[in-house]
Amino acid sequence: MxxxxxxxxxxxxxxxxxxxxxxxxxxxxxxxxxxxxxxxxxxxxxxxxxxxxxxxxxxxxxxxxxxxxxxxxxxxxxxxxxxxxxxxxxxxxxxxxxxxxxxxxxxxxxxxxxxxxxxxxxxxxxxxxxxxxxxxxxxxxxxxxxxxKPFGHDLGSARALNASLAAHFEEHQIYRIDHYLGKETVQNLMAVRFGNMLFEPLWNSQYVDHIQITVAETVGVGGRGSYYDKSGAMRDMVQNHLMQLLCLIAMEPPAKFDPDAVRDEKLKVIRALDEVDPHHIVRGQYDKGPDGPGYRDDVEDARSRTESYVAMKVGISNWRWAGTPFYLRTGKRLRARASEIAVVFKDTPHSIFGPEAGLHRNILTIRLQPNEGMELGVTIKEPGPGGMRLMDVPLDMSFADALGPDAEDVPDAYERLIMDVIRGNQTLFMRGDEVEAAWAWTDPIIQGWIDRHDVPKPYDAGSSGPDDALALMHRDGRKWRDIKV
The missing domain is CATH 3.40.50.720 (NAD(P)-binding Rossmann-like Domain)
Incomplete structure (x- = not known):
């Protein structure tokens, strides 16, 4: 190729x-x-x-x-x-x-x-x-x-920022860059959804049990402590990066692959997001570990209540996704660096193989980093004699394997997005009303933490995050996917 x-x-x-x-x-x-x-x-x-x-x-x-x-x-x-x-x-x-x-x-x-x-x-x-x-x-x-980014600190500042730009430039001239949208796998997500008959008919609450979006980092706040302590994981990651991934997963097919058509559908998703129950959110802050300082050692405020980790259960009130939860999590100083979207499909309505065959689910995993690619888990018969024993195997496509030497020439996110600016293509850039809608959903969550004097849960550096995040899934009879090292 x-x-x-x-x-x-x-x-x-x-x-x-x-x-x-x-x-x-x-x-x-x-x-x-x-x-x-x-x-x-x-x-x-x-x-x-x-x-x-x-x-x-x-x-x-x-x-x-x-x-x-x-x-x-x-x-x-x-x-x-x-x-x-x-x-x-x-x-x-x-x-x-x-x-x-x-x-x-x-x-x-x-x-x-x-x-x-x-x-x-x-x-x-x-x-x-x-x-x-x-x-x-x-x-x-x-x-x-x-x-x-950041495109504002809250809804009020985002509106003011948009107004200051709009005073001199039209919206079609403004490119709000989020490097996550420039990743090859993120764009391939749209190709997989809308370019194949295989997935789109199943892409709804009838067939999807739940969706997990994970952005995990092994680094702490480091030299960004003064900025990060005023921001936190909710503003720094959820309001923009994870929100954009959620929109691309959940949006309706646009009428055409056109910048405003795509962004119109993303905006509809944000406006359909339910208010988040406080019991469906977990905030965390990493403690000191054997290989590095704790969060409060990295910032100036030794009593800081800023979160370095957020996990939440989110609902979307529309015909496609009503009843299907989206689980989002992001954090620093976790045990592995990984960004992925996992679409977990429902069980078969009836297993002809009996309870001894165990639970086997199809999971489509979109890996953003490291080793960009996609993997579809399917159930097959375990080879050999001894009856019908089932096992899960991955249909794996990493770009490095599939594209061979050409994978090295795939532009990174910033390269692609800057070239899109020169072409005048705004598809992968956020529109002003989209940014404001995201803040309108995020602000009440943050204000609720302030009103309740919420204190983030401590978690060990190098772990998978606070124990309460595990309970968030366990209450629903589900579990987080392992963050692979």
Whole structure:
């Protein structure tokens, strides 16, 4: 199989925060990989913009070091290729809240190419950047802006943030990026659902017992302690990443694969979410372990009540999913790093093999990380004599196995999403009303914790989370899937 790489149109991409951690780790090495794969045209240019007083040569050196540290091993040793990429770079020292650097940036922009502006900065600067791009005549009606999460801290701040962007740009120009939606497996989920007759007729409460969505991390909050302690797992992960995965699993088939058609269906799911019973939510906070500090050692507040773990049971009140629970969990300092969606189908209505055959269920598992791929568990006869003994076996498709060498050329999430911005494709980006609807559902949960003076349950670092999370499933006669190491 030979992967097809379709070049994008020539572009000028300005990265505000172009010297920051995200730019160095993900954005710039990813753009270099797109160039090395043949997707970036020769006319493309990338302009870093930040407070640092660098010149063009100094910025090129910084990017060269970033590629050496974080780049794809197959490409970063290509001296000629790296040199070609660096020649596409320029830099402007800019004052986001003042006037310094803006005339220089305008002078670098070209006519007749796609203009995109990546706001790799804190949300407090979004409005200032948007206003100056317009007032200095740098961004026209065809320009695109990319904004990073968090998209607000609650519903009120999300509305204010959307309003500050909408004052200068139309909704079709705004790309709210969530890197989870750029993962190959997430997009394959839509292909599996809507491109195959096999699954979609079974994708409803008549055949699905429940669905589990897990995003587990082995790392703690580390250097993000000051930010994370004001956010917590609910705001940092559930309101955006897990919500988006839930929407893609639960949404109705859109009329066509069109950005607004897809996002309309996702919005309907969010608006159909039930209020969550407080007894159906578990909050946790990791304790100190043998291999690292506890949560309160990683943040400034030694009495912090911020959660590093959330598990919950969620219902959707619509015809497709009424009565089918969705179990969501995410946490830090867990025993394995894994992100997966498990669709657990119901038992057969009658087993002809008798009770001694045991319980066997079909489970479709979509692995987001590590080892992206899909696995369908099916029941077969155990080989050999001795009667009809049943066993479960996986029909496994990992991208590494299925695509062979071409799997290495699959873009990572940031690469794919940035190229989608250049193409003008908003399918994998969140719309403003979608963000606000997610906060409208999330805010009452957080406010309930505050009103009840809720204290997160402690759990051992390196474990599977609080014991109460196990009980959340056991009460329903179900259990969490093992987080595989």
């Amino acid at each position: 030979v992967s097809r790489v379709i070049p994008v149109d020539p572009f000028d991409l300005v990265i505000f925060g172009g010297t920051g951690d995200l730019a160095r780790r993900k954005i710039l090495p990813g753009l270099y990989r797109r160039m090395a794969s043949g997707q970036m045209p020769k006319e493309a240019r990338i302009i870093g913009a930040a407070r640092s007083e660098l010149d063009r040569a100094g910025y090129q050196q910084m990017v060269k070091e970033a590629i050496e540290e974080f780049g794809d091993p197959r490409h970063k040793s290509d001296v000629a290729g790296v040199g070609d990429f660096l020649e596409r770079l320029d830099y402007v020292a800019i004052d986001a809240k003042g006037e310094g650097g803006w005339p220089e940036l305008k002078g670098l922009m070209r006519d007749g190419v796609v203009k995109a502006f990546y706001f790799s900065v804190g949300p407090s600067l979004f409005g200032d950047l948007a206003e100056r791009l317009k007032s200095h005549g740098i961004a026209g009606d065809d320009a695109r802006i990319v904004v990073e």
